[in-house]
Amino acid sequence: MPKNSKVTQREHSSEHVTESVADLLAHEEPVDYKRSVLNVTGEAWDKQKDVEEDLDSEKRPAWNSKLQYILAQIGYSVGLGNVWRFPYLCQKNGGGAYLVPYLVLLIIIGLPLFFLELAVGQRIRRGSIGVWNYICPRLGGIGYASCLVCFFVGLYYNVIIGWSIFYFFKSFQYPLPWSECPIVKNGTVAVVEAECEKSSATTYFWYREALEISNSISESGGLNWKMTLCLLMAWSIVGLAVIKGIQSSGKVMYFSSLFPYVVLLCFLVRGLLLRGAIDGILHMFTPKLDKMLDPQVWREAATQVFFALGLGFGGVIAFSSYNKQDNNCHFDATLVSFINFFTSVLATLVVFAVLGFKANIMNEKCVVENTEKILGYLNTHVLSHDLIPPHVNFSHLTAKDYSEMYQVIMTVKEDHFKELGLDPCLLEDELNKSVQGTGLAFIAFTEAMTHFPASPFWSVMFFLMLINLGLGSMIGTMAGITTPIIDTFKVRKEVFTVGCCIVAFLIGLIFVQHSGNYFVTMFDDYSATLPLTVVVILENIAVAWIYGTKKFMQELTEMLGFRPYIFYFYTWKYISPLCMAVLMTASIIQLGVNPPGYSAWIREEAAEKFLYYPTWAMAILICLIILATLPLPVVFILRQFHLMSDGSNALSVTYKKGRMMKDISNLEDNDETRFILSKVPSETPSPMPTHRSYLGPGNASPMEMSSAPNGRYGSGYHLASTPESEL
Helix, strand or coil: CCCCCHHHHHHCCCCCCCCCHHHHHHCCCCCCCCCCCCCCCCCCCCHHHHHHHHHHHHCCCCCCCHHHHHHHHHHHHCCHHHHHCHHHHHHHCCHHHHHHHHHHHHHHHHHHHHHHHHHHHHHHCCCHHHHHHHHCHHHCHHHHHHHHHHHHHHHHHHHHHHHHHHHHHHCCCCCCCCCCCCEEEECCEEEECHHHHHCCHHHHHHHHHHCCCCCCCCCCCCECHHHHHHHHHHHHHHHHHHCCCHHHHHHHHHHHHHHHHHHHHHHHHHHHCCCCHHHHHHHHHCCCHHHHHCHHHHHHHHHHHHHHCCCCCCHHHHHHCCCCCCCCHHHHHHHHHHHHHHHHHHHHHHHHHHHHHHHHHHHHHHHHHHHHHHHHHHHCCCCCHHHCCCCCCHHHCCHHHHHHHHHHHHHHCCCCHHHHCCCCCCHHHHHCCCCCHHHHHHHHHHHHHCCCCCHHHHHHHHHHHHHHHHHHHHHHHHHHHHHHHHHHHCCCHHHHHHHHHHHHHHHHHHHHECCHHHHHHHHHHHCCHHHHHHHHHHHHHHHHHHHHHHHHHHHHHHHHCCCCCHHHHHHHHHHHHHHHHHHHHHHHHHHHHCCCEEEEEECCCCEEEEEECCHHHHHHHHHHHHHHHCHHHHHHHHHHCCCCCCCHHHCCCCCCCCEEEECHHHCCCCCCHHHHHCCCHHHCCCCCCCCCCCCCHHHHCHHHHHHCCCCCCCCCEEEECCCCCCC
């Protein structure tokens, strides 16, 4: 109720009240009695027409088509993690057996929470700040926390797009620049670069040519100008894609969401034709069933489900807020969730087909190198020719022949075998070398592509795919920032988007220093995991326990035209909050057990070395976590003590200005209906309309009911207004 209204003034006045409720309401804004619960005239209410009028008056942008919206959600949820994180987890945690815990957790955690975010965004038609202000004002900090996490993630995520842009342009040459080690002149002698010779050509190119990396996070080394320009280009692309909101980003999604599938299918066909591809796929999907009993496997599966769908970021809510009210968001949630899962499986097939080919190449190289060592020992009589099986032909030596020869030499020369320096050269060892993240994309995969026929073409396609995967996720991440801010503070869309991109680019310069890769690792590991887990738990509690699961299910029944499965009732109310609480506890324990650190590239050793973060870096790390979660307690305290508006003045749920709503669950014994209808409550007909209005937290939430009763009359009336109205 407006603070300056006559009803409110009389509530705070000490004067004796003599007017009836009807007299008081007469001074208020006109009530839409056709739709109100006070409609006793029997006049029909055309719901569809009313909703259309509401939407027209609100002038909120909308998706051009259902396909555009689905592609946007797919582009946002399917990102780089599907390509370089899921395959690694699958290999590490039992191969095919890992798919079982992942699928179970997708169904009991991922799908219900994804459906929940889609539903609240579509129903309330606002970004994350507006949605959680409406559902529970005291937990309105959820929206602000989501915006901050989106900002932190966007800062480093766009750097990865910048790296992909750098490799994309470097791919237009033959041979590829990372296919061979560079030759340097030492006086009159040309020698291979020592750092490259100790590692590999692709590893050297990544660390030295692309990143120009320093030995530790403490050695900044200044800006890497090549990557600075690539980062500028990345932010320019993102800014152009989102500057007009869904009018511009929706069109971009047609390409950025579909193109990666074209590339993945091309890579799958090409990969299956490569020698050794089947070895990689069989290794991948050979189940290690004992892994399913490991709690760590379930924790990592839950974390991957959580981040794969983009829960808690606000992008899901932002995209769904541009939908029509009657859109079937349950179908959307199921479709996008399982497309995401099958994309991860497809990417895993591609990755391990290519890595199987690479493993065979590396195994053959190992056999050749060690065979040369054996021939040298035979020529110097260190080894006897009698140790070589008679059927072995050194000119056509197979991996099987080498393995047999290796076993004989190891048995006979048991005492001095280590001195020979021979490697077993097992294909299984090569396949077990697990790589993830940038190590997979910029080292392992790039090395495999150097052995492809027409390798520049495949390299261009691969890095263009990474750019599009990253762009789709960045568009959703930016929507998680821009939509709630524009909805809440009414800033101009274009100005705010450009300003946001400029600020993000300037802050993002810390990621393109020579030590920038270590900051990317820090932000990736710690800026989002714990804060987002807290955010999603509070989202779940706000809807299921404060707003009310039964009430929310009723609203969904109205909106969808059918009642959602009872499965969602129990997952929202009990299973999902419990699972997320366990995940949060496990994440905190993980932080305590494993001191924060990073893998540094030591130039002199040409190898990675694990280092702990220095004190100042630990301070930054802790500040990231605190800053991301700070809005939650701050907003709660400010609203608890009425130091901050509850945000209702800026909310609209497609109801017209001044429309009266009533929650019959909050009526007292002396019901005011008797003053209006001149009957005692027990004799009055039920005021519940056929289609119940969407009831805000002001009347439904236990927190609101206990701490702020609706004035001295206890009537439970309140007004819903459009954002343009001043209450």
